[in-house]
Amino acid sequence: xxxxxxxxxxxxxxxxxAVRGIDLDIADREFVVLVGxxxxxxxxxxxxxxxxxxxxxxxxxxxxxxxxxxxPKDRDIAxxxxxxxxxxxxxxxENMSFGLRLKKFPKAEIRQRVERAARILxxxxxxxxxxxxxxxxxxxRVAMGRAIVRNPKVFLFDEPLSxxxxxxxxxxxxxxxKVHQQVRTTTVYVTHDQVEAMTLADRVVVMNSGRIEQVGTxxxxxxxxxxxxxxxxxxxxxxxxxxxxxxxxxxxxxxxxGEGLTLPVPAERxxxxxxxxxxxxxxxxxxxxxxxxxSYGTGAEFVLPVDVVEPMGMETMVYVSVDGTEVCARVSPExxxxxxxxxxxxxxxxxxxLIDPDKERVIEAPDxxxxxxxxxxxxx
Amino acid sequence: MSAIAADxxxxxxxxxxxxxxxxxxxxxxxxxxxxxxxxxxPPYYQLVTATKSSxxxxxxxxxxxxxxxxxxxxxxxxxxxxxxxxxxxxxxxxVTLCVVVITMAIAVPAAFSLGRMKFWGSGILxxxxxxxxxxxDSLLFLPLFKVVGNxxxxxxxxxxxxxxxxxxxxxxxxxxxxxxxxVPKELDEAxxxxxxxxxxxxxxxxxxxxLPGLIAATIFxxxxxxxxxxxxxxxxxxxxxxxxxAGTITTLVKGDVYQWGMIMTAALIAAAPPxxxxxxxxxxxxAGLTAGAxxx
Numbered sequence: 001x002x003x004x005x006x007x008x009x010x011x012x013x014x015x016x017x018a019v020r021g022i023d024l025d026i027a028d029r030e031f032v033v034l035v036g037x038x039x040x041x042x043x044x045x046x047x048x049x050x051x052x053x054x055x056x057x058x059x060x061x062x063x064x065x066x067x068x069x070x071x072p073k074d075r076d077i078a079x080x081x082x083x084x085x086x087x088x089x090x091x092x093x094e095n096m097s098f099g100l101r102l103k104k105f106p107k108a109e110i111r112q113r114v115e116r117a118a119r120i121l122x123x124x125x126x127x128x129x130x131x132x133x134x135x136x137x138x139x140x141r142v143a144m145g146r147a148i149v150r151n152p153k154v155f156l157f158d159e160p161l162s163x164x165x166x167x168x169x170x171x172x173x174x175x176x177x178k179v180h181q182q183v184r185t186t187t188v189y190v191t192h193d194q195v196e197a198m199t200l201a202d203r204v205v206v207m208n209s210g211r212i213e214q215v216g217t218x219x220x221x222x223x224x225x226x227x228x229x230x231x232x233x234x235x236x237x238x239x240x241x242x243x244x245x246x247x248x249x250x251x252x253x254x255x256x257x258g259e260g261l262t263l264p265v266p267a268e269r270x271x272x273x274x275x276x277x278x279x280x281x282x283x284x285x286x287x288x289x290x291x292x293x294x295s296y297g298t299g300a301e302f303v304l305p306v307d308v309v310e311p312m313g314m315e316t317m318v319y320v321s322v323d324g325t326e327v328c329a330r331v332s333p334e335x336x337x338x339x340x341x342x343x344x345x346x347x348x349x350x351x352x353x354l355i356d357p358d359k360e361r362v363i364e365a366p367d368x369x370x371x372x373x374x375x376x377x378x379x380x
Numbered sequence: 381m382s383a384i385a386a387d388x389x390x391x392x393x394x395x396x397x398x399x400x401x402x403x404x405x406x407x408x409x410x411x412x413x414x415x416x417x418x419x420x421x422p423p424y425y426q427l428v429t430a431t432k433s434s435x436x437x438x439x440x441x442x443x444x445x446x447x448x449x450x451x452x453x454x455x456x457x458x459x460x461x462x463x464x465x466x467x468x469x470x471x472x473x474x475v476t477l478c479v480v481v482i483t484m485a486i487a488v489p490a491a492f493s494l495g496r497m498k499f500w501g502s503g504i505l506x507x508x509x510x511x512x513x514x515x516x517d518s519l520l521f522l523p524l525f526k527v528v529g530n531x532x533x534x535x536x537x538x539x540x541x542x543x544x545x546x547x548x549x550x551x552x553x554x555x556x557x558x559x560x561x562x563v564p565k566e567l568d569e570a571x572x573x574x575x576x577x578x579x580x581x582x583x584x585x586x587x588x589x590x591l592p593g594l595i596a597a598t599i600f601x602x603x604x605x606x607x608x609x610x611x612x613x614x615x616x617x618x619x620x621x622x623x624x625x626a627g628t629i630t631t632l633v634k635g636d637v638y639q640w641g642m643i644m645t646a647a648l649i650a651a652a653p654p655x656x657x658x659x660x661x662x663x664x665x666x667a668g669l670t671a672g673a674x675x676x
Contacts, residue, residue, distance in 0.1 A: 052569050073575035085566035089588040098584075099574035146574075 002063045002076075002153035002186045003028050004049065009058035011044050018044045020210035021058065026203075031180050031187045035197035036207035036233070043158055045207070046190045050156050051075050063153050078147035079156040082163060084139045086131040086146075092118075093127040096145045110149075117148040120182060121175075137168045144176070148183060155180075157189040161196065173199055194234050198222070206230050223351075228360045231284050231353055237317060239353070240290070240327045244283040246276050246354065255283050255354070258323025263300040266350050272365035273354060284353035284362070287317065287328040291346050292335035299346040306343050309336050318343065423651070430455055430644040437640050455641040456649075464619040465646060468627035471537050472650075475623060476605040478541045483548040483601040488594065490549075491556035492582050496568060506557055513550035520546065521614045528615050537623065539615045544605050551604075552597035559593030560586060595661055603654055624650045 004026040011019040019041040026032045034042040047053040049060055051072035060067050067075050078099075086095050093114055100110045118124040121141040131139055140160060147155055160176070161169045177200055180187055191197055197204045198218040206213040206221065206229070214221060214230045225231035231239050244255040246265075253265040253273055263283075265273055293301050307326070310317040316336040318329045320343075329345055337343045354363045429437060429444070431451040436442060459465045493499075494506045524543055525534075533539035563586060571581045587594060612626040622630065628646040632639045 050569075050573060052572070072569075072573045077573065079570070079573050081566040081570065083564060083566055085564065085570040087567065087570075087585055087589070089591075098571075098576075102575045102580065146570075150574075 003061070004154055004186060004188065005059075005061040006045070006049075007059040007061070009045070009048060009060060010056045011041070011048060011053060012056045018210055019048070022207075022210075022212050024205060024212065024215065026186060026188065028186055029184045031189065031200060031202045032205060033189045033191060033197040033201035033203075034205045034207055035191055035194055036213075038192055039209075040207040041210040042190045042192075042205075042207045046156055046158055046188055049154070049188060050077055050079050076153045077156055078150045078152040078154075079158065080140070080143045080147050080160045082159040084131070084143045084163075086139055086142055088131050091128050091130055092123065092134070092142050092145075095131070095142055096127075096149050099146070099150050113149045113151070114145070117145040120148065120179060121145050136164050137172060140164065140172055141175070144179065148179070153186065155185050155187040155189075157187065157191075159191055160189075161191070161193075169196075176200060195236065198234070204234075206233060208233075225353065225362055227362060228282065228284070228355045231355070231362060235286055237287050237328045237330075239284045239286050240325075241355070242283045242285070242322055242325055242327065243280065243357075245280050246273060246278065248274075248277045253277060255281075255352075257283070261302055261322065263302070263347055263349055263352075265352070269352075269365040273363060276354065276356070276363060280357065281363075282355040282357050284355055285347060285349075286351065287330040289348040289351040290327065290329035291348070292329075292331040293344040293346045297346045297348070298350075299348040301344060301346050303342050303344050306337050306339050306341055309339055311336070320345070423648070426644040426648050429640055430648055432641060434639070434641055455645040459642045459645050459649075463631050463642070464622070464627065465624075465631070465649075467620055468622055468624045469649070471621065471627075472606060472623040472625075473653075475537050475540045475544070476602055479544040479548060479605045480598055480601045482541070482545050483552050484594070484598060486545065486549050487552035487556060487597060488587065489582065490553045491560055492586060494553070495557040495560035496563075496586070497578075506554075509550045509557075510554045513547070513554065517547060517608070517610045521610050524611070525614055533615075535616055535618055535621055537612075537616065537621050540605075540608070540611055540623065543611050543615070544608060547608070548601040548604050552601055555600070556590065556593050556597050559590045563589055599657060599661055602657060606650075606654055 004024075006022055006024040008021045008023060009019060010017065010021050022041075022045065024032075034045060036042050044053060048055050049062070051067065051070060055068050062075055062077070087098065090098065096114045096117060097110045100113065105113075114127070115124065118127060121144060123138060123141050123145060126134060126138060126142070131142065134142065140163075143160070157176070161172050164172060173196060176189075180200075189197075189200060198221075201218060203215060204218055204221050205215045208229050213233075214226045216224075221230060221234045225234065228241070232241065242257055244257050247254055247256050247262070249262075252267075253270050254262050255265060256262045289299075291297070291299075304320040304322065306318055307321055308319040310319070311333060314333070315330050316333045318331050318336055320327050320329065331345075335343075354365070355361065356363055425445070428447050431453075432448040433452050433454055436448055437444075442448075490509070494502055494509070524546075528534055528539045528543065531539075531542070533542065567585060567589070568581055571585050576584065607625060608623075609625045612623045613629075616622050616626065619627070619631070624646070628643065628650070632643045632646065
């Protein structure tokens with residue numbers, strides 16, 4: 001049983017507050033990813049769980065025990081660092097067994113544990129090598145192996161894939177997920193890469209300037225972001241934000257963008273949005289919900305000149321300008337027109353978000369993706 | 381067609397590159413040879429003189445730069461059997477060994493704590509350590525004479541064992557601070573999580589990782605002790621306690637009589653141990669002085 005609980009945790013460096021009172025409850029065996037831009041306090045939070053930073057205020061509990069005053073070695077955790085932090089003068093075997101040797105484990109058990117971890121990570125033939133003879137990916141496996149052999153209550157990962165090239169990163173991501181499925185240890189993983197966060201996590205914690213913006217499953221964060229920050233941070237390319245005005249046109253709500261462009265609000269959202277009628281708001285719409293006009297589609301259509309075209313292979317990003325704001329649309333490669341040409345787009349308003357610009361919060365409304373089930377998702 | 385037309389200029393470019401490189405090489409070799417001649421002249425002269433008899437050395441007719449037609453070992457024989465040179469050599473070796481051990485025992489933990497642990501005043505202390513190194517021994521020997529005298533260690537090589545670390549500890553601490561600091565922070569964090577205490581961290585992680593720096597510091601301490609001149613000259617006056625540097629001069633220079641053959645022989649023998657140590661540990665020494673740059 002290794003539940004990790006953070007209770008009003010604060011970290012101050014001199015006068016600057018890096019972590020501003022966060023509450024987080026991580027269930028046993030859960031894989032939680034802390035994600036956010038650099039300087040948001042995610043690494044500091046992880047280091048406080050590890051015991052590498054002192055907690056200024058609040059409580060950290062691991063497995064029901066308050067660990068604030070325990071040194072790292074007594075917290076029963078293992079950590080994987082961004083730059084691997086392998087001991088350069090030791091072989092892979094010695095690196096992986098260092099912690100066990102310090103704890104005076106019997107030799108036979110050390111060998112057994114190291115070999116088991118090495119088999120999981122497929123590095124059994126590297127045990128006699130030194131770190132400098134390994135590639136980046138192999139080093140990262142060894143670093144993970146060092147964590148696994150300890151059989152800790154909690155795994156902590158501090159941006160473990162940031163030093164790898166793009167292809168290897170994707171491979172290692174799968175590897176980490178596979179390892180977690182085999183070893184099932186509570187895991188806290190820090191990254192600034194939202195794709196990593198979405199693919200790995202049971203739950204994602206989005207942090208911004210020392211606070212938690214939102215905690216949820218990848219699906220929740222993607223489809224029902226609570227703040228403008230989360231809406232913009234999760235998803236690539238990022239969600240489009242457009243200044244708009246919510247108008248009441250003969251009983252039906254619509255968002256009015258500049259240049260006379262008006263898009264209807266789906267009926268099921270009217271009740272939630274009605275109190276905001278007449279106000280200046282921000283419309284949030286993901287690129288995949290602005291597509292080329294499709295005969296089978298159900299969205300609102302509009303025509304705009306194409307600015308920039310970015311072919312990606314299986315889809316093409318088309319950028320247009322709406323009232324001076326750049327908007328990205330995700331269209332099928334055959335449908336994309338050349339820059340300068342006027343193209344007919346379709347906005348799937350069932351996936352729209354309205355953001356109150358004063359509070360920077362997304363106005364809660366029933367989620368079309370869930371209301372309409374899987375059929376709505378195919379629009380992407 | 382266009383490829384053929386473009387060929388000649390490309391070939392010229394390659395040619396000029398080679399010419400450039402050749403000139404760079406020629407210039408480097410010229411200067412290297414000049415340096416080598418400059419620095420090898422004194423040892424050459426020592427060797428030539430050491431293998432000549434006293435008569436040959438004082439002769440006005442032979443060229444002092446040319447090797448003797450009949451080389452002799454009489455100088456080394458006289459030095460070894462008729463002077464206290466073996467005692468000096470033994471004393472020097474003993475003092476050097478003690479000082480190197482003391483220096484490392486103090487400087488390694490000092491550098492580790494100053495370089496890796498943040499505590500109040502650690503920065504100022506580190507700078508302070510270095511500042512003490514800047515005071516030259518030609519100034520320090522006067523007050524130290526008083527200290528050594530009060531401790532009753534005058535005319536004993538144990539005075540040197542006590543005093544030399546004032547030269548070696550600050551410098552060795554300083555270069556090792558730099559070396560320990562170049563070890564990535566995550567390494568001690570990983571060790572902390574693995575359950576190492578600070579002592580284990582020092583011995584199992586930092587000393588092995590910073591070994592080139594440690595060896596560089598050891599060589600430095602060794603060289604300083606082996607070659608120190610002012611302190612033995614000032615503190616020691618009887619032969620049985622004397623060390624190589626001061627002993628050679630006091631024994632082989634009597635008034636205005638210089639026993640050149642033996643002086644040169646003594647100098648050659650005295651220079652041999654540092655030479656051997658440098659030759660074997662040169663790679664480590666260079667790696668140590670370019671701390672961090674070579675660490676994998």
